[in-house]
Amino acid sequence: MGDRSLLVELGDEISPSVNQGVQELFVALDLHKFDGVKELVPSYRSLLVIYDPLFISAPDLERKIDEICQGLDPAQLPTPRTVEIPVVYGGSQGPDLESVAQYHHITPQAVIDYHTRPTYRVYMIGFTPGYPYLGEVPTAIATPRRKTPRIFVPRGSVGIAQKQTGIYSVDSPGGWQIIGWTPVNLFDPQGQPPSLLMMGDRVRFQAISSEEASQWQP
Amino acid sequence: MAAIETLEIISPGIMTTVQDLGRYGYGRFGVAPSGALDSFSLRIANLLVGNSENHACLETMLMGPGIRVLTDVVMAVTGGDLQPKRNKQPIELWRSYAFKKDDVLSFGNAVSGFRAYIAVGGGIGVPPVMGSRSTNLPSGFGGYQGRFCKKEDILLGDASCGPMNGAGRKFNPDWIPRYSDKWKLRVVWGPQDDHFPDDSRHAFLNSMFRMSQDSDRTGIRLEGQEIPCKPDIEASIISEGVISGSIQIPGDGKPIIILGETVTGGYRKIATVISADLPALGQIKPGDGIQFGVVSLDEAYLALQKMEDRINAFKCKTNFSLLP
Numbered sequence: 001m002g003d004r005s006l007l008v009e010l011g012d013e014i015s016p017s018v019n020q021g022v023q024e025l026f027v028a029l030d031l032h033k034f035d036g037v038k039e040l041v042p043s044y045r046s047l048l049v050i051y052d053p054l055f056i057s058a059p060d061l062e063r064k065i066d067e068i069c070q071g072l073d074p075a076q077l078p079t080p081r082t083v084e085i086p087v088v089y090g091g092s093q094g095p096d097l098e099s100v101a102q103y104h105h106i107t108p109q110a111v112i113d114y115h116t117r118p119t120y121r122v123y124m125i126g127f128t129p130g131y132p133y134l135g136e137v138p139t140a141i142a143t144p145r146r147k148t149p150r151i152f153v154p155r156g157s158v159g160i161a162q163k164q165t166g167i168y169s170v171d172s173p174g175g176w177q178i179i180g181w182t183p184v185n186l187f188d189p190q191g192q193p194p195s196l197l198m199m200g201d202r203v204r205f206q207a208i209s210s211e212e213a214s215q216w217q218p
Numbered sequence: 219m220a221a222i223e224t225l226e227i228i229s230p231g232i233m234t235t236v237q238d239l240g241r242y243g244y245g246r247f248g249v250a251p252s253g254a255l256d257s258f259s260l261r262i263a264n265l266l267v268g269n270s271e272n273h274a275c276l277e278t279m280l281m282g283p284g285i286r287v288l289t290d291v292v293m294a295v296t297g298g299d300l301q302p303k304r305n306k307q308p309i310e311l312w313r314s315y316a317f318k319k320d321d322v323l324s325f326g327n328a329v330s331g332f333r334a335y336i337a338v339g340g341g342i343g344v345p346p347v348m349g350s351r352s353t354n355l356p357s358g359f360g361g362y363q364g365r366f367c368k369k370e371d372i373l374l375g376d377a378s379c380g381p382m383n384g385a386g387r388k389f390n391p392d393w394i395p396r397y398s399d400k401w402k403l404r405v406v407w408g409p410q411d412d413h414f415p416d417d418s419r420h421a422f423l424n425s426m427f428r429m430s431q432d433s434d435r436t437g438i439r440l441e442g443q444e445i446p447c448k449p450d451i452e453a454s455i456i457s458e459g460v461i462s463g464s465i466q467i468p469g470d471g472k473p474i475i476i477l478g479e480t481v482t483g484g485y486r487k488i489a490t491v492i493s494a495d496l497p498a499l500g501q502i503k504p505g506d507g508i509q510f511g512v513v514s515l516d517e518a519y520l521a522l523q524k525m526e527d528r529i530n531a532f533k534c535k536t537n538f539s540l541l542p
Contacts, residue, residue: 001409002490003518005461014456026246041245041459041481048459050245053493053519054526125248126457126482129357133457169248170357187247189347189359195247 005050006058008065014135014163018045019123023200024072025065034064042199043124044133082119082202085167085182087158088213089115093181100143100160100177111179112207114141120165122201130169130187130195134203137163149175156181158205169195180205183216221343223288224375227367231283231325233435236342236361236373238274240478241350245459250481252352252360255435255500256333258395259297261529263337265536266294266314268384271529273341274351276367279333280503282325283367287317291375292339292385295323298331298397298501312394316385331397332503339384340376355435356479387536393528400426400507401498405465405489406518410455413486414467418445422488427473427508437474438499440508444471447486457484463491463499465510475499494521 001007008025011018026042029049036055041048051061089112090097101108120134127133142163150173153159157168159176168174169186186196197203208216227234237260240253254260254277261271276283282300287293294314295302302309303324309315311334317323323336344351344362353361362371411419425443432439445467447453453469460466464476466485475491476483477499491499492513502508513521 001487002406002461002463003492003515003522005459007409007458012456038242039245039251043458043482044456046458048245048461050242050459050461053522058515124457124482125246126459127248129244129247129249129354131248172356187357189354189357189364193247194244194249194348199246 001048004053005048006061006065008047008049009045010047011045014044014123016121019121020074020077020200021072022047024074024077025069026199027077028068028072029065032068034061037061041126043126077200080200080202082204083197084204084206085184086206086208086213086216087180087182088210089180089207091210093157093210094179096146096177097179100141100179103143104141106140111141114138115160115165115179116205116207120203122197122199122203124199125195125197128168128170128172128187129189130197132167132186132197132203134165135163137165139163143177145175146177149173153178154181155186156183158182181213183213185218221374221376223372224291224338224343225373226286226288227283227369227371227373228286228322229284230366230368231278232280234276234278234283234367235353235355236274236344237277237352238350239272241348241352241354241360244348245481248481249348250354250479251462252354252478253350254335255477256297256335256497258497258525258529259333259335259500260337262312262389262532263294263296263335264341265529265533266296266312266384266387266389267292267337267339268536269337269339269341271533273337274344275338275342276336277333278325278336280328282334282336285323285336287319287321287323288372289319289375291317293317293323294337294387295334296337296389297334299329300334301326301329302334310388312389314385314387328503331501333500338375343374343376354479384536389532390528393532395497395501397501399503399505400509401502402509402511403495403498404492404513404518404521405510406492406515407489407512408487410486411488413447413451414445414488415448418447419488421445422473423510423512425509429502429504429506429508431504433504435477436479437476438502440473440475445473445488446471453486454484455486457482460487461490463493463496465489465491492518492521494518494525
């Protein structure tokens with residue numbers, strides 16, 4: 001893409017296997033630390049490699065990436081970490097829980113049950129710092145984005161967009177259906193690393209009461 | 219390396235922020251690079267005052283801030299001509315000056331270009347966050363308390379840099395960029411140019427767009443001819459990494475040139491502005507006309523090399539002038 005990045009595409013769909021391919025290449029390239037590579041941005045189905053064209057030429061970098069792709073080994077991936085995220089569902093902090101339930105003709109409690117059932121994969125971090133794109137949401141509660149996005153969504157808000165779910169990591173605008181809120185902080189600029197979650201991690205949601213949330217300690 | 223109070227903001231101007239060349243290596247965590255939109259002007263401003271190219275400067279736009287200098291220091295202003303003044307007397311851009319304690323730097327209006335860069339000998343002293351002093355405005359970290367400067371803010375500097383080091387230094391006049399209100403931006407196609415019909419690609423290269431008032435540090439929004447994608451595909455794609463200069467086309471067909479505050483996006487990107495023309499993106503102002511021209515990758519690298527050669531030549535010259 002442009003004269004200073006390569007977009008390495010590993011598939012054309014949202015799927016755990018394609019995403020794992022991205023992760024394998026990302027981990028391998030990160031380990032090699034090629035001179036002139038400034039940034040690696042992994043996403044659902046591609047890895048963006050931003051480089052300094054004054055240090056390394058696109059053909060040289062492509063050749064190196066090709067070589068690495070030949071030797072990729074899933075065994076090199078770390079065992080996935082599972083992070084529990086406590087969520088207060090509904091109420092003022094989950095203003096769209098009722099409408100998601102109505103959309104599917106089920107009760108709000110059923111939405112919560114469905115949402116807390118899967119172990120989700122962190123497909124990528126993006127949109128805002130520390131924002132995880134998680135999948136897949138059970139079809140029974142998959143809901144389109146809101147027609148009109150909100151100008152302000154507080155950090156910690158848990159949302160659904162089709163078969164994706166995510167957590168707003170900082171205060172920002174947003175169009176996802178907000179069904180709950182977590183007291184967990186997903187982004188700390190001073191943190192090492194700054195993001196709680198990383199691509200390839202696993203996430204489970206756990207329903208808690210607002211009293212439990214107010215007493216929640218990191 | 220003693221940090222001492224160096225600048226007091228007496229009027230904030232518009233969106234005056236601390237920026238360096240940006241924050242890299244944290245894109246995997248969704249952290250965008252931020253940094254000077256016109257990196258060329260920031261680099262030259264730093265070299266003019268004897269800094270290395272990546273020191274933190276102030277970036278301002280349209281009408282600059284008022285700044286009282288709290289200690290003797292060398293300063294330079296580069297980029298757009300916002301009519302800089304020292305104690306109400308006009309000063310030249312692209313030149314360093316010795317400022318005395320209690321001198322005041324002020325600005326008029328933008329007569330050409332959009333953003334100016336204010337460099338101080340020793341740099342602006344703010345703590346680095348993830349390796350950079352740039353302000354990330356959307357998420358509120360880095361720079362000066364993660365926000366734009368306000369009246370009565372006191373910015374620290376680094377007193378270990380000789381106070382009058384390099385005053386009177388000038389950038390080569392032939393290399394000073396000239397800003398007009400019509401811009402020709404060079405691009406390379408892709409990565410999703412094949413998602414657009416020939417008509418759209420033709421229109422993209424042959425229309426004059428205008429920069430919309432809705433633009434900000436996240437992106438330059440363009441008005442004019444709409445650029446629809448092929449009719450049988452959805453407007454959005456699976457989210458992926460973007461870079462500054464990516465030209466994305468949302469469902470309404472109105473192009474947006476991505477700037478430094480975005481790391482991923484879910485819209486198709488028809489083309490990408492070449493590296494040598496990225497500094498220009500910081501100087502285009504709302505209402506300006508923009509045309510795109512396609513070049514080859516080789517032409518893009520030649521243009522980048524030419525810009526870097528000039529910066530390096532100036533760097534060599536400034537290094538020599540520092541010799542006793």
